[in-house]
Structures are given as C-alpha cells and as structure tokens.
Amino acid sequence: MFRDITKEEINKVMESAWSAFHVYRKRSLRERADFMRAIATEIEALGDELIAVAGKETNLPEARLKGERARTIFQLNSYATACEKGEWLEARIDTAVPDKNPPKPDIRKMLVPLGPVVVFGASNFPFAYSTAGGDTATAFAAGCPVIVKAHPAHAETSELVAKAITRAVEKAGWPAGIFTHVHGTGFEVGQALIEHPYTKAVGFTGSFSGGKQLFDWANARREPIPVFAEMSSINPVFLLPEKLKIAASEIAKQYAGSVTLGVGQFCTNPGLLIGVEGEELSQFTATLAAEIETIAPATMLHDGISKNYSQKREQALAQTGVDTISISKVKAAENQGSPTIASVSAETFISNPVLHQEVFGPYSLIIRCKDLQQMLEVARHIEGQLTATLMATEADIINNAELVDAVQNLCGRFILNGVPTGVEVCLSMQHGGPFPATTDSRFSSVGADGIKRFARPVAFQNWVNELLPDELKNENPLGIWRTVNDELIKEPIH
Amino acid sequence: MFRDITKEEINKVMESAWSAFHVYRKRSLRERADFMRAIATEIEALGDELIAVAGKETNLPEARLKGERARTIFQLNSYATACEKGEWLEARIDTAVPDKNPPKPDIRKMLVPLGPVVVFGASNFPFAYSTAGGDTATAFAAGCPVIVKAHPAHAETSELVAKAITRAVEKAGWPAGIFTHVHGTGFEVGQALIEHPYTKAVGFTGSFSGGKQLFDWANARREPIPVFAEMSSINPVFLLPEKLKIAASEIAKQYAGSVTLGVGQFCTNPGLLIGVEGEELSQFTATLAAEIETIAPATMLHDGISKNYSQKREQALAQTGVDTISISKVKAAENQGSPTIASVSAETFISNPVLHQEVFGPYSLIIRCKDLQQMLEVARHIEGQLTATLMATEADIINNAELVDAVQNLCGRFILNGVPTGVEVCLSMQHGGPFPATTDSRFSSVGADGIKRFARPVAFQNWVNELLPDELKNENPLGIWRTVNDELIKEPIH
Numbered sequence: 011m012f013r014d015i016t017k018e019e020i021n022k023v024m025e026s027a028w029s030a031f032h033v034y035r036k037r038s039l040r041e042r043a044d045f046m047r048a049i050a051t052e053i054e055a056l057g058d059e060l061i062a063v064a065g066k067e068t069n070l071p072e073a074r075l076k077g078e079r080a081r082t083i084f085q086l087n088s089y090a091t092a093c094e095k096g097e098w099l100e101a102r103i104d105t106a107v108p109d110k111n112p113p114k115p116d117i118r119k120m121l122v123p124l125g126p127v128v129v130f131g132a133s134n135f136p137f138a139y140s141t142a143g144g145d146t147a148t149a150f151a152a153g154c155p156v157i158v159k160a161h162p163a164h165a166e167t168s169e170l171v172a173k174a175i176t177r178a179v180e181k182a183g184w185p186a187g188i189f190t191h192v193h194g195t196g197f198e199v200g201q202a203l204i205e206h207p208y209t210k211a212v213g214f215t216g217s218f219s220g221g222k223q224l225f226d227w228a229n230a231r232r233e234p235i236p237v238f239a240e241m242s243s244i245n246p247v248f249l250l251p252e253k254l255k256i257a258a259s260e261i262a263k264q265y266a267g268s269v270t271l272g273v274g275q276f277c278t279n280p281g282l283l284i285g286v287e288g289e290e291l292s293q294f295t296a297t298l299a300a301e302i303e304t305i306a307p308a309t310m311l312h313d314g315i316s317k318n319y320s321q322k323r324e325q326a327l328a329q330t331g332v333d334t335i336s337i338s339k340v341k342a343a344e345n346q347g348s349p350t351i352a353s354v355s356a357e358t359f360i361s362n363p364v365l366h367q368e369v370f371g372p373y374s375l376i377i378r379c380k381d382l383q384q385m386l387e388v389a390r391h392i393e394g395q396l397t398a399t400l401m402a403t404e405a406d407i408i409n410n411a412e413l414v415d416a417v418q419n420l421c422g423r424f425i426l427n428g429v430p431t432g433v434e435v436c437l438s439m440q441h442g443g444p445f446p447a448t449t450d451s452r453f454s455s456v457g458a459d460g461i462k463r464f465a466r467p468v469a470f471q472n473w474v475n476e477l478l479p480d481e482l483k484n485e486n487p488l489g490i491w492r493t494v495n496d497e498l499i500k501e502p503i504h
Numbered sequence: 505m506f507r508d509i510t511k512e513e514i515n516k517v518m519e520s521a522w523s524a525f526h527v528y529r530k531r532s533l534r535e536r537a538d539f540m541r542a543i544a545t546e547i548e549a550l551g552d553e554l555i556a557v558a559g560k561e562t563n564l565p566e567a568r569l570k571g572e573r574a575r576t577i578f579q580l581n582s583y584a585t586a587c588e589k590g591e592w593l594e595a596r597i598d599t600a601v602p603d604k605n606p607p608k609p610d611i612r613k614m615l616v617p618l619g620p621v622v623v624f625g626a627s628n629f630p631f632a633y634s635t636a637g638g639d640t641a642t643a644f645a646a647g648c649p650v651i652v653k654a655h656p657a658h659a660e661t662s663e664l665v666a667k668a669i670t671r672a673v674e675k676a677g678w679p680a681g682i683f684t685h686v687h688g689t690g691f692e693v694g695q696a697l698i699e700h701p702y703t704k705a706v707g708f709t710g711s712f713s714g715g716k717q718l719f720d721w722a723n724a725r726r727e728p729i730p731v732f733a734e735m736s737s738i739n740p741v742f743l744l745p746e747k748l749k750i751a752a753s754e755i756a757k758q759y760a761g762s763v764t765l766g767v768g769q770f771c772t773n774p775g776l777l778i779g780v781e782g783e784e785l786s787q788f789t790a791t792l793a794a795e796i797e798t799i800a801p802a803t804m805l806h807d808g809i810s811k812n813y814s815q816k817r818e819q820a821l822a823q824t825g826v827d828t829i830s831i832s833k834v835k836a837a838e839n840q841g842s843p844t845i846a847s848v849s850a851e852t853f854i855s856n857p858v859l860h861q862e863v864f865g866p867y868s869l870i871i872r873c874k875d876l877q878q879m880l881e882v883a884r885h886i887e888g889q890l891t892a893t894l895m896a897t898e899a900d901i902i903n904n905a906e907l908v909d910a911v912q913n914l915c916g917r918f919i920l921n922g923v924p925t926g927v928e929v930c931l932s933m934q935h936g937g938p939f940p941a942t943t944d945s946r947f948s949s950v951g952a953d954g955i956k957r958f959a960r961p962v963a964f965q966n967w968v969n970e971l972l973p974d975e976l977k978n979e980n981p982l983g984i985w986r987t988v989n990d991e992l993i994k995e996p997i998h
Contacts, residue, residue, distance in 0.1 A: 032909055097992065100953070102932040115922060117932040122912070124945075229723045233888070233939045236946070394727070407971055415526055418616070418962060425965040428609060437987055438596040438611040440963035445727045451618075451960040452730070459594070459961070466945040467953070468912060469934035471919040477901055491992055493931055498591065498985055498992070 012165050012193035020202045023190045027126035027155040028208040030187030035123050035153040037184075038480070039488065043090035045182050046150055049142055050086040052174035053079070060170050064136045067164040069309040069345070074272065075137070082137040085435055086147050092437070092458030093151035096490035100467065101481055103494045105503065115472045118482040121465035123153030124236075125210030128203045130224070131161035131168055132215035133311055134275045140164070141171035141191065144455055145213030145238070152464035154211070157190045159200060163312045165193055197223070204228055204235075211464050214239040215277070215455070218368070218446055225449045238463050239449040240442065242368040243396035244281030245430045248385065248417060250406035253427070254290040259297045261401050265374070266301030268429035270349045273308045274372030275315065278397055278430040281368060284356075284377040284388055295376055298351055299336035305349045307342035310371065316345040319371035323350055326369055331358035335376065347371040356384045360391045382410060389416040394444025394451065397423040397430040420444060422451060506659050506687035514696045517684045521620035521649040522702040524681030529617045529647040531678075532974070533982065537584035539676050540644055543636055544580040546668035547573070554664050558630045561658040563803040563839070568766065569631070576631040579929055580641050586931070586952030587645035590984035594961065595975055597988045599997065609966045612976040615959035617647030618730075619704030622697045624718070625655035625662055626709035627805055628769045634658070635665035635685065638949055639707030639732070646958035648705070651684045653694060657806045659687055691717070698722055698729075705958050708733040709771070709949070712862070712940055719943045732957050733943040734936065736862040737890040738775030739924045742879065742911060744900035747921070748784040753791045755895050759868070760795030762923035764843045767802045768866030769809065772891055772924040775862060778850075778871040778882055789847065789870055793830035796843045801836035804865065810839040813865035817844055820863055825852035829870065841865040850878045854885045876904060883910040888938025888945065891917040891924040914938060916945060 015023070037045070053060070061075050068075075092098060099120045107114035127149040131140035138144065141158050149156045160168035172191035179188050194200060204212055204227045212228060212235065214221050221239030228237045249261065268280050283298075285291040310316035327334050327350075335351040342348045353376040359365050365375060379385040398421035400407065400414065407414055407426075418424050422443030433441055433456055441456035442448040448455070453463045475484050484503040486492065491500055509517070531539070547554070555569050562569075586592060593614045601608035621643040625634030632638065635652050643650045654662035666685030673682050688694060698706055698721045706722060706729065708715050715733030722731045743755065762774050777792075779785040804810035821828050821844075829845040836842045847870040853859050859869065873879040892915035894901065894908065901908055901920075912918050916937030927935055927950055935950035936942040942949075947957045964972060974981050978997040985994055 032906075036909075095990075097987070102953075104928070104930040104932040112926060114928055114930075117917075117928060117930060119932040119934050125913075225728070226723075229720075234719070234943070236944075404968060404971065412526075415530075419619075422961070423611075423963040423965055424967075426967045426971075428966045432606060434598070434608055434611060436598040436608075436611060437990060438598040438613040438963055440613050440961045442961075444960075449728070450730075452956075454961060459596075462946075466938075467916070467934045467936075467948060469917040469932055471917055472922045473918075473920045474898060477898065477920075493591070496589075496931060 014194045015192040017202050024206045024208040026187030030155045030185040031125050033185050034188050039094045039096055043094040046086050046090035048178040049175050050083045052177050064167040067167050068136050068311050078137045089147045089151050089458050098461045101492040117469050117471050119467050119469040120481050122468045124464050126208055127154045127156050127211045127464055128209050129158045130214040133161050133163045136164040136167045139215045141168045148460040149464045151461045154464045155188045160193050162195045201227055210235055212237040218242040237449050240455050241446055243277050243447045244368050245278055245397045246282040246392055247280045247399040249285035250402035252403040252406045253401045258290045258294040262294045262297035268431045269374045270305045270372040271431045273310050273347045276431050280430050281374055287378045302336040302349045302351050303339045305338055306340040307338050307346035307348045309345050310347045319347045322369040323373050356388050386413045392420055394447045395421045396443045396447045397421055399425040399430055508688045509686040511696050518700045518702040520681030524649045524679040525619050527679050528682050533588045533590055537588040540580045540584035542672040543669050544577045546671050558661040561661050562630050562805050572631045583641045583645050583952050592955045595986040611963050611965050613961050613963040614975050616962045618958050620702055621648045621650050621705045621958055622703050623652045624708040627655050627657045630658040630661045633709045635662045642954040643958045645955045648958045649682045654687050656689045706731040712736040731943050734949055735940055737771050737941045738862050739772055739891045740776040740886055741774045741893040743779035744896035746897040746900045747895045752784045752788040756788045756791035762925045763868045764799050764866040765925045767804050767841045770925050774924055775868055781872045796830040796845050797833045799832055799843045800834040801832055801840035801842040803839050804841045813841045816863040817867050850882050880907045886914055888941045889915045890937045890941045891915055893919040893924055
C-alpha cells in the first residue's frame with residue numbers, strides 16, 4: 011500500500027527536519043499554539059472520511075473513534091494553551107550581585123527544544139497516541155520538528171491526519187521539515203530514524219519488545235538520546251479485606267466492565283486482581299465470573315493483535331496452578347477476543363515470571379493470597395506499572411501502611427476505589443511508571459507536563475536584556491510565571 | 505589504606521539502604537531540611553582537621569579548600585531551603601468534575617523519591633562534588649538514601665565527611681541505611697553498586713570514559729536506571745570581530761586567568777578560543793602568550809592527573825598543523841602543570857577528532873578561522889558542552905544570528921562577555937549540557953533544580969483528603985505553590 015522509506019530518503023528527511031528546527035524553535039509560544047490549534051481545525055475538517063477510514067483499518071466502533079478524535083483535538087488545544095502559558099519553561103532568573111566576592115553574574119534559565127523528535131504511532135489509538143497524538147502535540151509545543159512513522163496497521167488513517175498537519179504547516183508558511191510522515195513495515199526504518207544524528211528524542215507507545223529495542227538503539231548511539239517508550243503494564247488491583255467485605259459484588263461488576271472495556275485493548279487494562287482467600291474473595295470471583303460469561307467477545311484491532319491475545323492467553327492458562335474461572339459464553343468469531351478470567355495462588359504467581367507478562371486483551375488473573383503478608387510479598391514482586399489500584403476503606407489503608415507504600419512505589423498513577431481504565435487529559439495526570447511500564451518514569455506522555463520531555467534547560471549568563479528571549483526579559487512581555495531571586499512571580503524586574 | 509568493599513557487603517549495604525528508603529521517604533520536607541542543615545553543621549565542626557587532611561590528599565591550597573567547604577555548606581543549606589519550599593515537587597491538582605461524561609475524578613500529582621542513589625565523588629572537588637556535595641545533598645532533599653563511593657584520591661577526606669553525615673543520621677534517630685560510605689579502587693565495586701537492583705539512580709562527576717561506563721552498565725540492567733554523569737567539556741569561547749577589535753588585549757588577559765585558574769582543573773575550563781584570522785586575533789594571541797609565559801606552573805591534584813595532563817597536552821601539540829604558541833617560562837616541578845597555549849587552523853581542527861578531546865589542565869587551543877562562515881562551521885562540529893561563551897558586542901550578536909543559534913544549541917550555559925570558570929550555586933544555574941558533556945542534558949547537577957533528578961511524579965486518583973500526603977491536601981498545610989485546576993496558587997482548596 012505504502013512504500014517503505016529508504017535510508018537515503020531518511021537522510022533527506024532528517025536534514026530537512028534539522029534545518030526546519032532552527033526556524034521553528036524561534037517561533038513564539040503564541041505562534042506554536044496557533045499552529046497546534048490549526049492542526050486541530052484541520053483534523054476536524056477531515057470529517058466523516060477520517061472516521062470511516064479508521065474504522066475500516068482498526069475495527070474500532072464509530073462512537074469510540076469519534077470519542078478518540080475529540081480527545082485528540084482536546085489534547086492539541088489544551089497543550090496549545092499550556093504552551094502559551096509558559097509554565098513548562100521553568101523560567102528562573104537570578105539577578106546580578108556585583109558586590110559579592112566574586113561578583114555574582116546575572117543568570118536566567120529556561121527550557122529550550124531538544125531538536126527533531128521521531129514519533130512511532132500506537133496500534134490501539136489511531137488518533138490520540140498516533141500521528142497527531144500526545145507525543146506529536148507536546149513535541150510541537152516544545153519547539154521540536156516531528157517525524158512520524160505511521161503504524162502499518164492504520165497507515166491510511168495516519169496518512170489522512172498527516173495531510174491535515176501538513177496543511178497547517180503550509181498555512182503558517184513554515185518550512186515543510188517541521189513535520190514529516192514516513193512509512194516503514196520492517197524494523198530497519200525505525201532503526202535508521204533513531205540512529206540518525208539529527209534525531210534528538212523518540213516517542214513510542216507499543217509493546218515491551220518494540221520499546222526496549224528503540225531504547226537500546228538510542229543508547230548505543232555515539233550521542234545517546236532520550237526515548238519515551240510506553241510499553242507494557244498489567245495494572246494490579248489490590249482488594250483489601252474490609253472493602254471486599256462490604257462491596258465484593260459491586261467491585262466485581264465494576265471490574266467486569268473495566269477488564270473488557272474496548273476489548274481489553276488499553277495499556278491501563280487491569281490484568282491482576284489480588285485478594286486474600288476467604289468467603290469475600292470467593293463471592294467476588296463468582297460475581298466476576300458470572301458477569302464475564304455474559305459479556306460478548308468483540309473484534310480486536312487487527313489480526314496480529316487478536317492472534318497475539320489468543321496465544322498469550324493460552325500460554326497463561328496452561329501454566330501449572332492456573333485455573334480458568336470464566337470465559338464468555340458467547341462464541342468468538344474470527345479476530346474476536348473472548349473475555350477471560352483465571353485464578354492462581356500468590357505462591358505460584360510469585361515464582362512464575364510468565365504470569366507477570368501482559369496479556370493484551372480482555373483478560374485478568376485473580377491472585378489468591380493466604381493473608382495480607384503474602385499480599386505484601388506479591389506487591390514487592392510486581393515490576394513497574396503505569397497504574398496500581400487499591401480497593402480499600404480508610405481503615406484498610408491505615409492498617410496496611412507497608413502494603414500501601416509498596417504499591418505506590420511500583421506505579422505512576424495510584425488509584426483509590428476506582429478503575430485504571432480511562433486516562434484523563436489534565437496537568438495532574440501521570441501516564442508513565444517505573445520500568446518496564448515506561449523507559450523513563452520521570453516523565454508523562456499524557457498531560458501538558460509531557461512537553462518537558464522534549465526540552466532541556468539553558469542558562470543565559472550575563473546577557474543584555476534586549477538580546478534575551480522574550481521569556482526572560484526584565485519586562486516579562488509574555489506575562490509568564492518566573493522564579494526571580496527564588497520568588498515565584500509574574501511581575502517585571504526593575 | 506581502605507579496603508575495597510566486597511560484593512557480599514554491597515548486598516547488605518543496598519538492603520539496608522532499601523529498607524531505610526521506606527522510612528526516609530516519609531520524613532517531612534521540614535525534617536529532611538533539618539537533617540541537611542545538621543550535616544552542614546557537622547562538617548563545620550570538623551574544623552581545621554578537614555582542611556589539613558584534604559590539603560594533604562589533593563594538593564589544593566588552603567584558601568581554595570576553605571572556599572570549597574563554604575560552598576559545600578552553602579549548598580546543603582540552600583538546597584535544604586528549596587526542599588522545604590517544595591516548588592520542586594511540581595504539585596498539580598485537578599479537582600473532580602462529577603457531572604462530566606464520563607465523570608472526571610480528582611487527581612493530584614507530586615514528585616516522589618526514586619530510591620537509593622549511588623554517588624561517585626569527583627577528584628577535583630573533594631567537598632562540593634564529593635561525599636556531601638551537590639549530588640548527595642539533592643538526593644537527600646528528594647527523599648533518597650545515598651551510598652557514596654569515596655574517590656580513592658581523597659579517601660581520608662571522604663571518610664571524615666562521611667562521619668559527619670553519619671553523626672547527623674544518628675542524631676536524627678534514623679536508620680543507618682540512609683547514608684553509607686564505601687571504598688573501592690577497582691571498577692568492580694562501581695559496577696556491583698550500579699547493577700544492584702535496589703540502586704535507583706547514579707550521580708557521577710569525572711572522566712568521559714568513567715561516566716560512559718557507568719551509563720552503559722545502568723542501561724544494560726534488567727531495569728535501566730538514570731545516570732547523571734558530568735563528564736568532559738572543553739567550553740568553547742567565540743571571539744567575535746567587533747568585540748575583538750575593541751578589547752583584544754583585555755580579553756586575552758581575562759582568559760589567561762580563566763585558563764590557568766585552579767591549574768586548569770575545572771570542568772568549565774575554557775579549552776577552545778575561536779577567532780577570525782587578522783590583526784586583532786594576532787594581538788589577542790600575542791597578549792595571551794605573553795601572559796601565559798609569566799604564570800607559574802602549580803601542583804596538580806594528584807600524580808595521575810598530572811601525568812594525564814602531560815600526555816594529553818603532548819598528544820595535542822604533536823598533531824599536524826598545531827603550533828605551540830606559549831608555555832610558562834617558569835620550570836615545572838614534579839606533578840605541576842605548565843600553562844600552555846597552542847593554535848590551529850579551523851580546517852585542521854574540524855578534521856582531527858583528537859583536538860576535540862578535553863586536555864584536563866591549564867591548556868587552551870586557539871582556532872583560527874578564515875571568516876565568520878568558517879566559525880559557524882566550527883560551532884557545528886563541536887559536540888555538547890557544559891558551557892559556551894560569546895565575546896561579542898550587540899552588533900556582533902545581531903549580525904551573526906545563525907552562529908549564535910548554533911552555539912546556544914551545543915551548551916547548557918551560554919555566557920556573554922564573561923568566563924566560564926566559576927559556577928554560581930543558584931536556581932537559575934544550568935550545570936549540564938548535551939552529550940558528551942553530561943549523560944542527561946535535561947537536568948542540572950548544580951542548583952536546587954538538581955533535586956528533580958532523583959524523583960518521579962506519582963498521580964493520586966480519587967484519594968480521600970485525609971489520606972493524601974500533606975503536600976496535596978485541600979488545606980495546603982505546608983503552604984506550598986500548587987497548580988490547582990491549571991492555576992498556580994498557594995491558597996487552600998474549598
């Protein structure tokens with residue numbers, strides 16, 4: 011359908027991005043924000059065609075695609091607002107103290123863009139985590155050109171969105187190198203993009219093996235570069251005893267919905283449900299089993315994902331000590347994923363690494379602990395996660411401080427009495443957790459703080475006011491928050 | 505003198521640090537700050553003995569050591585203040601919107617500590633970048649236990665400072681694992697420390713080969729961890745034509761001082777002086793040469809550093825096309841470094857990678873460009889640096905926008921009409937530049953922003969107010985700045 015880009019073409023693309031970088035980085039915050047809003051408008055203008063093409067390529071239902079498009083547009087607009095507000099710049103000013111010994115010079119610091127960013131689209135979010143998704147939007151806000159490698163599973167959708175971005179670049183009258191869209195089905199394209207010396211950062215959402223490979227290529231470069239890969243997460247849910255006593259069935263129903271939402275194709279899908287053996291956990295398990303049986307299988311994103319789900323699920327269910335608790339009673343058609351719940355003892359879970367792997371789809375594993383001490387052991391044996399959830403009363407939390415600490419320590423988002431599916435786009439969101447959930451737990455791929463991934467601080471020492479960037483000038487012409495001599499203010503400097 | 509720690513002992517140290525982490529991370533900002541101030545007091549209480557021991561081990565003059573001690577104490581106290589102020593926590597709160605569809609939950613985010621941090625002391629700063637230096641102080645502020653590997657060249661000094669820290673831990677009544685001091689002369693100790701699963705971040709100041717090795721070990725782990733290595737920098741200085749015309753001799757005198765300050769043993773030592781051939785550059789060169797001849801060699805930090813200086817300098821001077829311009833007329837005694845200036849054409853510089861390497865000591869290379877276009881070419885061929893300097897008039901800057909951009913793009917601190925030596929400890933300082941100057945240009949090892957290196961965000965979703973950390977409670981009991989529903993305020997939430 012689309013031809014893989016060649017290595018020679020990649021060279022040209024990166025040279026064009028590098029030269030565009032020197033133009034784009036100098037565009038004001040306002041101009042960048044207007045550009046991002048123009049992209050949102052261009053995407054809206056694609057209308058029904060975009061939804062139709064994406065539906066054909068991803069099997070996602072129309073309502074879901076329309077919701078995701080709205081989210082993508084919201085992201086572009088809200089990150090544009092954040093870009094303009096300039097809090098992400100972390101502007102710091104220390105004015106000169108000439109009579110100090112030695113004299114203290116005037117120093118002013120702000121974040122500046124890293125350079126061209128390569129973005130790999132995600133298979134499960136054709137809009138929000140793909141071509142004009144969060145990585146692209148935050149890189150543009152930071153002042154970086156973007157090179158998107160289309161996800162082969164929705165290359166036509168990607169092409170449409172790319173054209174919308176290109177129109178926004180053209181209307182701004184800027185160099186074409188600010189945005190490039192490329193295709194590549196083999197790993198060679200990704201490798202060549204990452205290894206190019208003009209590539210300065212990478213955004214990725216996908217599998218662990220894919221993300222880790224990009225990370226390794228990036229670190230093997232003469233000049234290593236940051237890779238923000240969101241990889242795998244099984245999002246453990248800890249069911250604490252008092253809470254389970256009062257709400258076992260209610261929680262089971264809530265989680266039947268969360269486990270099967272979007273055919274389980276979310277990185278925040280709850281893959282582990284951890285409780286203490288006893289009457290309440292049995293009740294929870296029985297209710298969940300009954301719910302799951304009634305939930306019909308649905309078509310997955312594409313052939314590869316559905317095959318992968320079947321294989322991973324079979325592998326998990328075949329492990330010694332794993333009991334199949336419930337599978338949807340509705341027969342699955344081709345490419346559909348059957349909602350499935352299994353169960354295993356904590357001891358077996360801890361000792362079998364296969365059970366710690368993500369099964370991408372509508373699958374969750376109940377872990378039966380002998381007691382709360384064993385639940386703590388389970389928490390200590392789970393690797394880094396995007397989210398972790400406690401279903402707990404206040405007394406549960408107060409009485410299990412060590413467990414609460416251990417669970418917090420393994421995740422980026424820590425949920426109390428809720429479900430992990432559903433990722434709000436707001437400044438307080440953290441979508442990034444300790445390895446292997448992501449390659450850099452210090453940053454988020456959702457929310458305006460994601461802009462900081464693609465920027466680094468530069469301190470200007472002893473500069474003349476007129477020659478400083480507007481962000482750092484005495485008169486604060488942009489009216490942004492700045493820390494001046496250790497005090498956070500918006501006022502100009504006299 | 506001191507025995508290398510064994511692998512078994514490292515296991516015990518890391519287990520103890522890990523268990524101390526769970527205690528220390530819960531200490532309030534106030535308690536952490538008091539602890540840091542107590543360390544400063546304990547270091548002061550070491551009195552003259554510390555200066556005497558450090559003088560013996562490092563050959564640094566007493567005045568320099570006293571200055572560095574004062575700086576170290578200032579760092580501890582000022583980072584303690586920053587820790588308490590809590591701006592580094594990046595607290596963000598988005599309150600619930602229950603009538604949104606789907607309902608938006610309450611989400612609150614702040615930085616939390618990463619875990620035990622391994623710090624490698626620097627040879628050239630026995631106090632400020634070593635045992636209780638910037639890395640240790642910022643890790644403590646973030647809530648992380650610290651394991652310091654003493655620099656073998658000043659192990660006794662390190663031991664004294666470590667005892668001061670240990671006394672502060674004891675007086676606070678906290679677990680000993682919050683701070684551990686270990687010795688190791690072979691690379692095995694460093695490797696085992698970095699590879700231990702409980703190590704969560706690394707601070708290092710030293711050579712490129714050392715820092716890069718730590719970085720590679722850290723990335724080869726099952727769970728890669730961040731390494732903040734400050735490695736090598738040659739800190740280019742661009743002499744622009746109009747400025748050189750009006751101040752060639754003045755600049756030459758200023759730079760004679762900067763090149764030889766501290767026997768050139770600073771990571772911010774100006775190793776490249778870049779000008780356009782002509783009368784002014786000749787005058788600059790002649791004045792600098794005359795100054796350098798009169799500056800006496802001085803004793804370097806230790807045997808290894810002085811041998812390394814001789815070798816690297818000889819290697820640089822022996823390169824084809826390199827002219828020796830000036831060497832101090834005062835004969836160097838053993839272990840002393842002779843101030844030296846050489847000169848080379850831009851063409852030769854660009855094509856010979858040996859000339860891009862750091863010569864750690866009182867050495868600088870003048871690069872003669874044919875014109876400003878060639879100066880731009882030189883800027884584009886220089887790798888990442890801690891600092892870059894322009895000696896320029898306003899007209900020079902306005903007339904050479906492309907050059908100014910290229911120079912800014914290669915450095916972390918961008919100086920106008922000054923010298924790079926001298927690193928202010930303040931919030932606006934950026935001490936960290938693109939690779940190979942450091943392994944992560946997005947962070948600074950000097951200034952309170954360095955705290956952020958050892959922390960990551962956690963978002964608390966749907967938590968009960970009473971169970972949230974004080975930093976995120978509605979009433980804002982700590983009175984810190986927080987971004988609440990996209991507005992930066994200190995007010996409580998009603």
